[in-house]
Amino acid sequence: EAQVTQNPRYLITVTGKKLTVTCSQNMNHEYMSWYRQDPGLGLRQIYYSMNVEVTDKGDVPEGYKVSRKEKRNFPLILESPSPNQTSLYFCASSLAPGQTYEQYFGPGTRLTVT
Amino acid sequence: AQSVTQLGSHVSVSEGALVLLRCNYSSSVPPYLFWYVQYPNQGLQLLLKYTSAATLVKGINGFEAEFKKSETSFHLTKPSAHMSDAAEYFCAWNSGGYQKVTFGTGTKLQVIP
Numbered sequence: 001e002a003q004v005t006q007n008p009r010y011l012i013t014v015t016g017k018k019l020t021v022t023c024s025q026n027m028n029h030e031y032m033s034w035y036r037q038d039p040g041l042g043l044r045q046i047y048y049s050m051n052v053e054v055t056d057k058g059d060v061p062e063g064y065k066v067s068r069k070e071k072r073n074f075p076l077i078l079e080s081p082s083p084n085q086t087s088l089y090f091c092a093s094s095l096a097p098g099q100t101y102e103q104y105f106g107p108g109t110r111l112t113v114t
Numbered sequence: 115a116q117s118v119t120q121l122g123s124h125v126s127v128s129e130g131a132l133v134l135l136r137c138n139y140s141s142s143v144p145p146y147l148f149w150y151v152q153y154p155n156q157g158l159q160l161l162l163k164y165t166s167a168a169t170l171v172k173g174i175n176g177f178e179a180e181f182k183k184s185e186t187s188f189h190l191t192k193p194s195a196h197m198s199d200a201a202e203y204f205c206a207w208n209s210g211g212y213q214k215v216t217f218g219t220g221t222k223l224q225v226i227p
Contacts, residue, residue: 004157033215040123042204042219043158090157102148103215105157 002027004106006091012112013081021076021109023091031094032074033058033103034066036087043090049074081113118147118207120218128226133177133192135221137205140186146208147188149179152220153201161203164188175199200225 004025013019025032033048035058045058049068063085065077074093078085088110092103121136139145146165150158162173169181175198179190190203205218 035217040219042120043217045215092158102160102163103158105150105159107157108155 002104004091004093004104006089006106006109008109009107010110012114014114015082016080018077018079019081019111020078021089021091021111023074023076023106024072025074025091025093025104026072027093027095027104028071029093029104030071030096031101031103032068033092034064034074034076035090035092036060036085037090037108038087046076046089078111081111083113085111086113087111117216118205118218120203120205120221122221123219124222124224126224126226127195129197130194133190133195133199133223135190135203135205135223137179137188137190137218138186139188139205139207141207147179147181148206148208148215149173149177149188149190150204150206150217151201152204158204161190195223195225197225197227199223 007022030051034046035043037043044060046064047066049055055066088108090108091106094101094103119138148163149161151161152158161177162171164171164181172178177192179188181188202220202222204220207216
């Protein structure tokens with residue numbers, strides 16, 4: 001089954017404790033992206049990747065890191081989480097960079113930072 | 115900044131009534147527009163997309179949207195609401211080139227029995 005998986009689905013952590021949210025897709029997609037969803041703000045892009053070893057900042061990259069060492073994986077790293085990073089996070093992928101390609105979303109990771 | 119605007123963060127309709135969710139875009143060039151749906155506790159999935167081939171776009175689950183350049187709008191409609199349509203709907207805009215996608219703030223649709 002074609003899908004985007006994220007782990008963990010739920011995470012509660014404390015301020016300053018490094019964490020990684022994994023994202024993997026099995027569709028051989030070139031493009032991958034991370035979003036955060038907050039009430040009233042919709043989805044905001046954190047980082048995206050056009051292909052292996054090619055990443056770029058989205059609208060809200062502060063406090064996050066990403067890497068793309070393999071085509072299928074695109075982990076999101078919070079090196080020193082803070083309470084304002086409490087949010088619902090989505091990973092997405094699409095076939096290739098291009099205007100008409102739809103994005104496929106993972107099920108989301110709900111992160112709480114205390 | 116170029117973006118999409120969704121009017122109404124919450125919309126309530128009766129079962130069987132018309133669904134109309136509004137999306138306006140601001141762009142100086144023809145955009146690529148999408149509607150996504152998010153069911154409770156799930157990720158987003160594509161409803162339909164506009165890619166300039168036709169102004170009236172039909173999607174899944176009986177939804178459709180019409181691209182109106184003169185009004186810079188891409189409103190989502192469904193003739194008859196079903197209980198299963200209760201979800202949050204997002205309009206999204208692609209700037210082209212490097213797949214920078216911008217999402218609207220979302221509209222939660224409530225369907226009243």
